[in-house]
Amino acid sequence: MKRPSFLLIFGLICGILFSYYFELNYSLIVGSIFIGLLIMFLIDYKRKHIFALFFSFFLIGIFICNINLMSKLNNYINDAHQYIGIIDKIQIEEKKIKMQIEIVSVDNVTCSERILLTTDKEKEFSLGQKIKFTGILKQAKENTNPKMFNYKKYLLSEKIHYTTYQDSRNIYIYDEEIPFRYIVRTKFQNYVIANFSNLSKDNQNLMISTILGDSSYLENNQYDTYKNIGLLHLLAVSGLHINLLATFMSMTLAYLGVNRKINIVISITLIFIYGYFIGFPPSSVRAIIMFSLSLFASLLHKPYDSLNSLYIAAVISLLLNPFWIFSIGFILSYTASFSIIVFFNKVKGLFYPFKGFLIDNLSLILSVNLCLIPLQIFYFNSFNFISILSNLIIVPIASINLIIGFLSLLFSKLTYILNISMDLQNILTDVFQKYTALNFKFKTPTILDMTFYFLILLIIYNRDILLNLKKEIKKVIFCFIVLSIAVYSMDMYRNIDDIIVDFIDVGQGDSALLRYRGNNILIDAGGSAFSDFDVGENITLPYLIKSGVNKLDALIISHFHDDHYKGSMAIMENLRVDKIISNKYPTEDEFLKIIDKNNIPLYIVNSSNDIFLGGINIDILWPTNNIVLDDNENNNSLVCLVNANGFRLLFTGDIEKEVEKQLLKTNFGKVDILKVAHHGSNTSSLPEFIDELAPKISIISVGENNFYGHPSKQTIQTLIDANSSIYRTDEMGLISVIIKKDRVVIKPYQGPFYQEDLIKFLNTRRNYFLTFIIFLYVSNITVRIYLNMEDKLHELQ
Structure with missing residues (x-):
């Protein structure tokens, strides 16, 4: 083989990815080794050394990945401990300092690890300083919305497993002497x-x-x-x-x-x-x-x-x-x-x-x-x-x-x-x-898109070789390409009538994207009143772009609380928004300036209005045109009933029990999917209201470990008593609801297995991959039989 180093890197990469994405245990490792040895036994002698080289580095990849995934700090997380470490890297940001610390000891026990320490800018720090502080380690979070930046992986690439925050006043210089390498x-x-x-x-x-x-x-x-x-x-x-x-x-x-x-x-x-x-x-x-x-x-x-x-x-x-x-x-x-x-x-x-x-x-x-x-x-x-x-x-x-x-x-x-x-x-x-x-x-390409691109590139690059191939081999390649295009087209066509509702994980807030045949409606955009973190700029907008949304046919804002509307400002500045639909005229100056600058029409609606956008029918149930509630903005939230492919979804904003009692009088019937009001607060979700709706599926959009204690145990029990399946963004990340003509499919983006597009892609399209594998296998046999026959005919001649 001209470049055996290719086998080394290919085996190493496969081993690393295999070790990272699958929870390894003794039986899985032994099974992998057994399969490897079996393949070596079955293949011909000439290829044995090639596979042996690949398999050796595959095992090395598994080993080094597993070693690097282990951390000596696993026993110290979520509790306060005293750390002594050396500042290895410093990154100064607008309002904070991030330092990569090489830990020397934890509670006076020697330990060699790296962590990320974030602090304020009240004190200056230098590279190589040995510092002492008490902190609570937290594991870096993975992305909870698909296709988004994975912070955990980024920190792993820096050999960091855990992060912590500490006020600069509580970080002490432990030793003034700086090691020579840092000097x-x-x-x-x-x-x-x-x-x-x-x-x-x-x-x-x-x-x-x-x-x-x-x-x-x-x-x-x-x-x-x-x-x-x-x-x-x-x-x-x-x-x-x-x-x-x-x-x-x-x-x-x-x-x-x-x-x-x-x-x-x-x-x-x-x-x-x-x-x-x-x-x-x-x-x-x-x-x-x-x-x-x-x-x-x-x-x-x-x-x-x-x-x-x-x-x-x-x-x-x-x-x-x-x-x-x-x-x-x-x-x-x-x-x-x-x-x-x-x-x-x-x-x-x-x-x-x-x-x-x-x-x-x-x-x-x-x-x-x-x-x-x-x-x-x-x-x-x-x-x-x-x-x-x-x-x-x-x-x-x-x-x-x-x-x-x-x-x-x-x-x-x-x-x-x-x-x-x-x-x-x-x-x-x-x-x-x-x-x-x-x-x-562009929207984020799928693994299938990337595969097709590089396959076409490979064909163009090898066009001279392909043109000189035997006619029979060309036929096999042609059949493979036709089958690939057919499978790809079938996959696109069979989902054309699906209505997709993505409940985006925006932390403590609400945001849901409705998509149907190229039409896009966003109901709320998330936001935060207590943090400088811009939810719109960092979560909602990037997710829309990565999902291929360049235009919103409508932006529906249930009410003007920060956790529902504030993220919309980044969206309006960067995407075309055809119209804004809300419960009342906004008073926020910055919001008004943005809609004026971008010439976005604003429509105020109530229960006398229905909305029909690109095949999606939305009935406005609240507020009514003749009832004015108190100054509680939550109770002025738009309540929208979406009718999609014969299924009914109810978006409730942040309404509380007073409004739920009013809605019970309208007798609008049962729903299939309920967006639970006010993040599952105990101020909402009356048992009689939930019983009347009888939702098969309940979605709670809520932030992890939030200050308010949402969702309440009372609300959860009410939903359980109603035999409703509960899905929560704080536990599952983005929740995708796919409404087909005959059924509803729920796909939560949860856990490390589902958080990777590659694994998710292989899992959801396993039938197609089996077809491809069988076809490749048959093609390989066909080509080998043909070449064998040709060699024998040549010998006879």
Whole structure:
């Protein structure tokens, strides 16, 4: 096999993912080993060593993942304990400081772990300080809405299992002596910051961020600009930084007449020191390993294989930290490198006979985007096609600025030239930022979408080989493609009449998205009155975008309490909203300014109104047009009865018992699904009201461990007595209600098994996968029989 390192990385990745997603026990591990040995026994001799290599690293992946999932702090969570640790990383945010702490001891018992400590900005802290504090550890939460950012995985990629918060006044300096490794890193960072102090504020932030690979130095608008025009890779220490630094050093040493071997040793040492100074982020580890391997190959006069080098770098990286497999930086860095190595020459060949620097750069940009576009859409839900042009023009300028930036660390006078050159870079980024017409938003692609994309890419890449295949093999491939398209189309068509209601987990608040045949209605948007956390910007809006919602046909606000409407402001600023429907005219100035700026019509409705939107019929049951309640805003909530595919859903806002008594007089009948009023508070859900509704399914939208103690035990018991199935967002995350023509399907997004799109996808489409596996197996047998027959005919001739 030309590149056996592929088997190493493939086996390692499979082992890590298998260990993470499935709860391992003795029987499962023994069973895996038995199946592996059985496969080795059944396959032919030539393939035994290939499978053995793969299976060995599969087991290594299981082992290292399992080891890294274990934490010595498991016995200390949810109770107060005294911790002593060293500050390893500091991230200063607008209102708080986040510090990664290397724990030395817990309650005077030696312990080596990492945690994330968050505190206020009243006190200054330094890298390497040994601190003492008492805190309660909490496990990092996974995303409770599908497709959203997984904080737990992010922290695992930093080798952190637990987090805690402590007031800075209760954090004490335990030891003033700072370890040497932190002194060196701090001095380098301070030197870089001081060296660029002559630059303008924007240029200073940008160059510090670029050299240190730390985007926290940037203003929010700077970061967003680089993100929007596809230049975020310039801010991560990657191949560009390492290659420029090492190549420049190597050329300088060669010019000075330094021996070639010494030159290579110095260059490798330099890039490793630089990597240490910046904390070895995943992209820098890849670049350093690959560059070092290329220099060693040159030193030993051996051929250098970029793809083999990439696989080896990935193996080393994941052995160091298996959870880098979940790091977006790691995934994008390795995918970009793979795409360049595999597709660059193919893309460049398309421009023949044109050659030169411009063609090389354009080929590089196009080749890297072949694999990166679907990943960018998957993670960020947008792709700006202007990024092709921005990379073509700005990257060469940024590369020159980076070289000048490195040189100015030695010759500070160069910062004057650097300032002018960076001004040009900023002007160009501002120009490209204005072209928003080519910035397209996309819904998060499914695993099936991604599979089809890369399958098509594989077919195009191997078109020459495919054209030269035997006719019978072409037929098998054609049948496979047709079957794939048929299965994909059937899956889409059979769900076309489904009405989907997603009860989004917005913490202590309400938000539900109704979707039917491209029509989207949002009932409430969540929000918070007691926190700076913007629910709309961080949860509701991202979920809508990731679900492919670019327009709301209607935004229904049950009433103007923060936990129901405040999240709508971020939505109105970023998505097209055709109309707002509510119980009364709002008084919030900021809300009124936003609807006025975006020309969104506002409709005030009551029980005399019915709403018909894109096939969804909504009856307004409350408030009535002749009853005015007291000043309790909860009791003015809109009560909406949704009729969908013959099923009835009741949205109750935050109504209390007084309104429930009034609604009992209307005799509107039973419902199939009830959104329980006021987050399950004991001020709502009268037993006679629940008995009258007789809901088969009850949804409670409520925050985990909330201040109010919602839902009340009384409400839960009332629902149990009514034989209603209870679903809670605090326990299950997002609750998806799929209303088909003949039944209702409830899909809570709960637990680690269901929280991963891949596992969820495989679980819900197992019949399709069985079809594919059987078809592939039959295809394989058919091709092998055909080739066997052809070999025998050839022997007879």
